[in-house]
């Protein structure tokens with residue numbers, strides 16, 4: 552049996568498309584038309600103060616590379632608010648059928664990265680890990696984890712996603728491990744984990760499986776002593792009551808027994824408002840669904856110039872555009888042929904020429920994360 556996965560070959564050669572692009576190609580070839588066009592990928596036409604974080608540019612570059620196209624793009628990790636994030640110039644039939652996958656790459660990845668930035672900004676000084684790959688189709692696990700890292704989260708859980716990204720996944724123990732040792736035998740589970748895993752794995756004991764969190768946390772600390780890095784509380788929603796109070800009680804109990812070096816890591820159904828509420832009492836967070844289940848950004852691809860003439864469908868803005876970041880963090884959209892605002896930085900930069908990624912266009916995760924952090928600060932994204 553095969554998985555329901557559209558493979559890389561179908562994406563690259565363009566059968567991963569909507570059928571109407573097949574019809575369009577057939578019709579244009581029949582009519583002998585293949586105009587030179589400029590098309591832009593845009594979410595909102597005008598800035599409205601709601602920034603989003605761009606991701607997926609690397610996959611877009613992989614899709615469009617090797618073709619006779621000139622592509623300009625906003626680099627991954629930049630925040631945007633209205634106007635194009637990508638511009639493609641070429642014969643229309645060179646890329647018509649790629650629109651479906653191109654928009655999917657950018658839309659899904661940017662939605663996830665934006666949600667991850669919400670989380671990052673909610674707890675800027677806490678350890679925050681991405682746990683949400685379990686909620687999505689495994690074929691996009693690397694997209695989730697790249698988005699998390701681009702937004703500045705500190706790590707992620709998906710092993711194969713990490714292999715795609717060239718980064719190592721992190722994690723300690725699930726409830727299943729503790730359950731396998733049985734009720735009343737949590738010490739055995741924590742002890743066996745400590746004996747079994749490599750020294751590089753932080754000893755984080757899951758302390759909510761059978762008994763009271765404060766009780767289990769103390770037992771874990773007494774079992775592993777100085778080797779215990781942290782306890783993880785993943786108290787299920789139906790038993791949670793006042794999670795902040797539970798965390799403070801665990802902290803109190805650990806401190807009262809001279810285990811003040813043991814950190815408290817919490818997870819389970821958390822989003823930005825929870826992190827704001829808990830960031831002063833917890834040392835770290837695992838966030839899953841809030842990031843991985845984010846709505847995709849509503850990108851569209853629109854032709855804005857054909858054979859040198861400005862054009863657009865109704866409701867879209869004709870003409871080739873540039874987007875700018877001003878020193879105060881503002882985002883501006885203007886025609887590419889006109890001057891931008893004073894001291895503004897143009898954000899659309901050459902991405903592909905002659906089928907190759909332009910040498911200084913850095914598609915790496917670290918560069919993207921640095922841009923995201925800088926932009927979020929300058930735009931005041933998510934500051935409360």
Ligand SMILES: O=P(O)(O)OC[C@H]1O[C@H](OP(=O)(O)OP(=O)(O)O)[C@H](O)[C@@H]1O
Pocket residue numbers: 682683686724725726727785818819820821837838839840841
């Ligand atoms: O709720 P999210 O933010 O999406 O977080 C993802 C999951 O991580 C935690 O599971 P855990 O690692 O404890 O797994 P387990 O319950 O299967 O042991 C938590 O219980 C969530 O189910």
